[in-house]
Amino acid sequence: MLSSVSKQNIIERIKDVHNNDENQLEVIFSNANKLIVEAPAGCGKTKTIISKIAYIIASNELPNPKKILALTFSVNAAYKMKKDVSEELPKMIDVDNVHPLKVNDKVYISNYHGFARHILNLYGYLIHENLRNINFFDSVDDSDMEKIYQLGIGLSLEQSREISDFNQAVKEINIDYIKSNFNSYIEIINETFIPNNMIPYNAILILAIELFKKFSNVKKFYQGYFPVIIVDEFQDTNILSWNLLKSLISEKTNVIFMGDSLQRIYGFIGAIPNLISSAENYYKMEKIELNKNYRFKDNAEMLILDKNIRSNAEDIMHPNIEENARINLSVTKNQQDEAKWVTEKIIELIKKDPEHKIAILVKQRSINVGIIIAELEKQNIDYFFGLFRDDDSEYINFHRLCLQKFNEHLKSDEGNRISKSILNRIYNKVEEKFEGEQSATTESLLSLLKVFFDKIIIEYSFLDVEDKISFIKDTFENNVLKQHMENISKNVILSTIHGAKGLEWSYVIMPDMEQFVFPNYYGLCGSCKYSYREIYNMGCILNEPKSIEDKFLEELSVFYVGVTRARKQIFFSSSQERVNNNYEIKKTYISCLLSLPGIEYNI
Numbered sequence: 001m002l003s004s005v006s007k008q009n010i011i012e013r014i015k016d017v018h019n020n021d022e023n024q025l026e027v028i029f030s031n032a033n034k035l036i037v038e039a040p041a042g043c044g045k046t047k048t049i050i051s052k053i054a055y056i057i058a059s060n061e062l063p064n065p066k067k068i069l070a071l072t073f074s075v076n077a078a079y080k081m082k083k084d085v086s087e088e089l090p091k092m093i094d095v096d097n098v099h100p101l102k103v104n105d106k107v108y109i110s111n112y113h114g115f116a117r118h119i120l121n122l123y124g125y126l127i128h129e130n131l132r133n134i135n136f137f138d139s140v141d142d143s144d145m146e147k148i149y150q151l152g153i154g155l156s157l158e159q160s161r162e163i164s165d166f167n168q169a170v171k172e173i174n175i176d177y178i179k180s181n182f183n184s185y186i187e188i189i190n191e192t193f194i195p196n197n198m199i200p201y202n203a204i205l206i207l208a209i210e211l212f213k214k215f216s217n218v219k220k221f222y223q224g225y226f227p228v229i230i231v232d233e234f235q236d237t238n239i240l241s242w243n244l245l246k247s248l249i250s251e252k253t254n255v256i257f258m259g260d261s262l263q264r265i266y267g268f269i270g271a272i273p274n275l276i277s278s279a280e281n282y283y284k285m286e287k288i289e290l291n292k293n294y295r296f297k298d299n300a301e302m303l304i305l306d307k308n309i310r311s312n313a314e315d316i317m318h319p320n321i322e323e324n325a326r327i328n329l330s331v332t333k334n335q336q337d338e339a340k341w342v343t344e345k346i347i348e349l350i351k352k353d354p355e356h357k358i359a360i361l362v363k364q365r366s367i368n369v370g371i372i373i374a375e376l377e378k379q380n381i382d383y384f385f386g387l388f389r390d391d392d393s394e395y396i397n398f399h400r401l402c403l404q405k406f407n408e409h410l411k412s413d414e415g416n417r418i419s420k421s422i423l424n425r426i427y428n429k430v431e432e433k434f435e436g437e438q439s440a441t442t443e444s445l446l447s448l449l450k451v452f453f454d455k456i457i458i459e460y461s462f463l464d465v466e467d468k469i470s471f472i473k474d475t476f477e478n479n480v481l482k483q484h485m486e487n488i489s490k491n492v493i494l495s496t497i498h499g500a501k502g503l504e505w506s507y508v509i510m511p512d513m514e515q516f517v518f519p520n521y522y523g524l525c526g527s528c529k530y531s532y533r534e535i536y537n538m539g540c541i542l543n544e545p546k547s548i549e550d551k552f553l554e555e556l557s558v559f560y561v562g563v564t565r566a567r568k569q570i571f572f573s574s575s576q577e578r579v580n581n582n583y584e585i586k587k588t589y590i591s592c593l594l595s596l597p598g599i600e601y602n603i
C-alpha cells in the first residue's frame with residue numbers, strides 16, 4: 001500500500017508531467033462517478049489515461065484483488081494501451097524496490113472480444129461445458145452464409161442464414177432483429193457450433209452478454225472486481241460491445257469513457273452513431289473536453305487545419321473560424337500529371353528526410369489510384385501495397401489460414417508456448433500455401449504477418465503467454481493484420497484512410513481530392529443540388545450541408561482521420577480530369593471538402 005506521502009508525490013509528479021494542462025488534470029483528479037471525455041487526436045488521451053490509472057492506484061482505491069478494467073474496440077489499440085501503461089505506470093509509481101508494481105495485478109487491459117473470451121474461458125462452462133476450451137475453438141466468419149452452411153456441422157440453410165443475418169443486424173444496428181433473434185441465435189450456437197469446437201466471431205460477445213444475463217452472481221462478481229472501467233476509442237463501440245459494457249457497470253462503478261465523435265468512421269460496420277451523447281444522457285455523465293493539441297504544437301498550419309475541420313463538424317452552418325488554414329494543394333491537368341506530382345513529392349521528401357515515412361492515403365481503391373501505382377512502379381519507388389478491403393475474400397481467407405495454423409500450434413504439445421521459432425514455423429506454413437502464386441495482396445499480408453510476429457517477440461515480450469495468444473487470435477479472428485502497416489520498413493505506404501485509422505506517419509499525401517472521388521457519389525456528390533454548370537463557374541462547394549448532415553459528418557470524419565495521420569505535414573492533390581469506372585475520362589473539380597470554411601489554398 002502506498003502512503004499518503006507518496007500519493008502527494010504522485011499528484012505533484014502528475015501536475016508536472018502534464019505541464020498543468022487544466023483539462024487533463026481535471027480528468028485525472030475528477031471524483032465524478034461517471035465521466036465522459038471528448039479527446040481529439042493528439043490531445044494527450046493516452047498520457048491522461050496512464051496518469052488517471054496511477055492516481056487511482058496511488059489513492060488506494062483498489063484493495064486487492066480488485067482491478068481497473070481498460071477496454072477498447074480495436075485489438076491493436078488495446079495492446080498499444082497495455083504497452084504504454086506497462087512502460088509508463090511503473091515510472092509514475094515507483095513504490096519501492098521490494099514491492100515493484102505489477103501492472104497486471106492492478107489493471108486488466110483488453111479489447112472487448114479478448115475480454116469476453118477470457119470470461120467465457122473461466123465461467124462459460126455454466127452455459128456449455130465445452131466453453132472451457134474456447135481458447136482452442138476455430139473461429140467462423142459470420143458474414144458468409146454459404147461458408148457457414150458448408151462447415152459440415154449439421155446446420156440447415158435457414159440456420160446458416162440466421163447467423164449471417166444476425167451479423168448484418170449488428171452492422172446495421174437493427175436492435176429489433178437482434179432482440180427477437182437473440183435466444184434462437186444462442187440456441188444454434190449451443191447446439192451446433194460449440195459441440196464442434198467452433199464459434200462465430202459475434203458469438204463470443206453474445207455468449208458473454210448471455211452469461212451475465214443468466215447468472216447474476218457472475219455479473220455481480222465482475223461488477224465488484226472492476227470498480228473502475230476506462231474505455232478508450234469509445235466512439236467505435238458497436239451494439240454488442242455496448243451491451244457487454246453496460247452489464248459490467250453498476251451504480252457504484254467509476255466509469256471513464258474516452259472518445260472523439262469525429263473519429264467515428266466505422267459506422268458501416270456497426271459503430272453506434274452519437275454514442276458519446278447517448279451515453280452521457282444514459283448515465284448522466286459529467287463531461288470534460290481535452291482541447292489542447294500537442295501533436296501539432298510545433299506546426300501552426302496543421303494546428304489551424306485540425307481546429308477548423310473540427311469547427312466545421314461542431315457547427316455546420318456557422319463554424320467558428322478565427323484564421324484560415326493554408327493547405328498544400330497541387331492541381332494538375334489530368335490523372336497522369338497528378339501521379340507524377342505524387343511521385344515527385346515522395347522523391348523530394350525522401351531526399352530531405354530519408355528516415356521518415358510517407359503514407360499515400362486514398363478514400364477507396366479505384367482506377368485513378370491504379371494510375372498512381374503505375375507511376376510509383378515506373379519511378380522504381382519501393383512502396384507497400386495496403387489497399388485492403390475488409391470484404392475481399394483474399395484478405396479474409398489469409399486471416400482464416402493464419403488462424404488455422406495458429407490453432408494447430410495451440411493444440412500441439414507446445415501449445416502453451418509462444419517463441420520466435422514457433423512463430424517462424426507458423427509463418428513458414430502460411431507462406432508455403434502461396435508459393436509461386438503471390439498476388440500484391442498476399443505479398444503484403446505476408447509482410448504484415450512477419451512484422452506482427454516480430455512485434456510479439458520484441459516489442460510485446462513483456463506480455464504473458466495468455467495475452468500473447470489472445471493478441472494473435474484476436475488479430476486473425478478480426479481480420480486486422482493491416483493495423484501493423486506503420487511498422488512496415490518500406491518508406492512509402494499506400495493505404496485507404498479507413499485502413500490507416502489509429503496509425504501515423506511523418507508525411508501524408510492525400511491525392512484524388514476530387515468531386516466524385518472524395519467525396520464520392522454515395523458520400524455527398526449524389527446529394528448535391530448544384531448542377532455541373534454551376535460548379536463550373538463557382539467550384540465544388542457544399543450545398544446546404546444541414547440537409548445532408550449525417551452524410552456530411554461521415555465524409556468529414558474520414559477526411560479528419562486522414563489529415564490527423566500526419567505527424568509533420570499533409571499534402572493534397574487534385575486533377576481536373578478523372579477516370580470513371582467505365583474507363584471514360586471525365587471533367588472533375590477540387591473536392592468540396594477542401595473548400596470548407598477555414599481552408600484556403602493557392603493554385
Ligand SMILES: Nc1ncnc2c1ncn2[C@@H]1O[C@H](COP(=O)(O)OP(=O)(O)OP(=O)(O)O)[C@@H](O)[C@H]1O
Nearest residue numbers: 017018019021040041042043044045046047294295
Ligand atoms: N500535458 C502535456 N504536456 C506535454 N506534452 C503532452 C501533454 N499531453 C500530451 N502530450 C504529448 O503529446 C503527444 C500526444 O499525446 P498522446 O499520445 O497521449 O495523445 P492521444 O490523444 O492519445 O493521441 P492519439 O489519439 O492520436 O493517440 C505525446 O507525445 C504526449 O507526450
